[in-house]
Amino acid sequence: MITFEGAAKIYPDGTVAVAHLDLTVESGRTTVLVGPSGSGKTTSLRMINRMVEPTHGTIRVDGHDIRAQDPARLRRSIGYVIQQAGLFPHRTILDNIATVPLLLGWRRRRARARAAELMELVGLESAQAKRYPHQLSGGQQQRVGVARALAADPPILLMDEPFSAVDPVVRTSLQDELLRLQRELRKTIVFVTHDIDEAVRLGDRIAVFRPGGELAQYDTPERLLAEPVDEFVESFVGYDRGVRRLSFFPARGLSLRQDMVFEAQDRVERAREAVVAGEDPWVLVVNERRAPLGWVSARQLTEQPSGLTLGSLDKAPFGHTFDVATDSLRAALDAAVLSPAGRAVGVDADGRVLGVVSQEDLGGAIWSVTE
Ligand SMILES: Nc1ncnc2c1ncn2[C@@H]1O[C@H](COP(=O)(O)OP(=O)(O)OP(=O)(O)O)[C@@H](O)[C@H]1O
Ligand SMILES: [Mg+2]
Known part of the structure; x- marks a missing residue:
């Protein structure tokens, strides 16, 4: 656990970088600091x-005032x-990753073996070990930066906009990797970003800072989105x-209609009857493995x-x-909004259609979870 107790940083020129910070960062969780x-x-x-160094207040790691610790040792931990x-x-990639273990006095062989293990952990090919950055x-x-930070297996990981300089696709995959790593490693991560979407994706808790170095709100992502404390x-x-x-609510509870799903070898009149009985203007056609093929409208059916x-x-x-x-629910809503039929297609892990959900049913589900 990391605690800020009235911590502040005011520079000699009068700049208030951090005004007065009281914050508890939980162990084994990802806390995101976000703000302009x-x-x-x-x-x-x-x-x-x-x-x-703060100019006011105290910061503790697991209850110990960090001022009592040697800065170089603290930094290596x-x-x-x-x-x-x-x-x-x-330095080669391998040696970059081995930096801290070597500083800690590990033997070269052990440090390199650890570095190779970390390359695999963060999804790098071993062929890249001998390359340069x-x-x-x-x-x-x-x-590589993440692997290097993890090399000596520190309990705390500080990350300052680590994914800001890469394109959105790579960024998403790095975020996925971090989520996967964190499920495995359970580090105490403090992650800085100015991207609220990244914060919501990665954070167990989010601290929103406002100009002037003040903490505006500290909450779970869900509560932050549901109840922002003020206009800022x-x-x-x-x-x-x-x-x-809506990304915090599962789609699992949605009622899926199966009476509007037909196979490619089914005949037009069968679908027509279902359209009349079900009062639904669209049917979804699937193949023999129940993979979706596309929508057919009621009007189209009557013309055939x-x-x-x-x-x-x-x-x-x-x-x-x-x-x-x-x-x-957000993914389901998105699927419905982007569908020409205004309906979302729900599938299982193998891509087989389980049913379709209309915007009305989605609306009802959204209403019931968010009210
Ligand atoms: N050495 C310094 N002397 C004076 N002011 C400083 C110094 N270092 C930082 N500041 C000021 O402290 C304030 C906070 O800076 P900080 O780098 O913590 O912001 P940030 O939230 O990380 O911003 P960004 O999103 O741009 O990285 C800024 O106004 C900055 O100009
Ligand atoms: Mg910054």
Whole structure:
């Protein structure tokens, strides 16, 4: 556990980097510091490993005042990852990762073996061990940065905008990797970003800073989106927070209609009867393995001669599906909004259609969880 007790950093020129911070960072969890530029995120983070000394207040790690600890030793016991990785350009990837173990006096062989193990853990190919940082992509360099920070197995990991310099696709995959790593390693992670979506994705708890280095709100992502404490936080989390909050509710409880799902070899008249009985203007056509093929509208069905199979008709694309077991209401809503039929297709882990959900049913489900 890391505690800030009235911690502040005021520079000699009068700049208030951090005004007065009371904050408890739980062990084994990811705490995200988020806020606009200049709001004191980096300063707060660096006070933890004494790269910045607070001018007021106390910071404790597991109850121990960090002022009582040797800064160099403290720093070696805390992993630190920054934007653009900050790798040593003239050292190989393997030696970059082995840096801290070597500083701690490990034998070269052991340090390198540990580095090789970490390369695998963060998803790097062993063939890259002998390369130099400039021979890697930005995303790969960030992975090296994470591996290097983890090398001596520190209980605490500080990450300052580690994924900000890579493109959105790589960024998402790095976030996924971090979530996977954290499920395994359970480090105490303090992660700085100015991207609220990244904060919501990664954080167990989120601290929102406002200009002037003040803590505006400290909450779970769900509560932050549901109940921003004031207008600043509300505008910072974004006015679409209602929709984004749906990502915390599972799609599992949605009622899925199966009477509107037909196979390609089924005949037009069967689907027509279902459309009349079910009062639904769309049917979904699936193949023999129940993979979706596309939508057919009621109007289209009435225009077709009987006897034809659904497989022979033109179909509107089914868009993207949602996984009933693992996705959220947000994913289901997104699937419905993007579908030409206005309906979402729910599938199992193998992509087999379990049923379709209409916007009305989705609306009802959303209403009942968020009211
Ligand atoms: N050495 C310094 N002397 C004076 N002011 C400083 C110094 N270092 C930082 N500051 C100021 O402290 C404030 C907080 O800076 P900090 O780097 O913590 O912000 P940040 O939230 O990390 O911003 P960003 O999102 O841009 O990284 C800023 O106004 C900055 O200009
Ligand atoms: Mg910063």
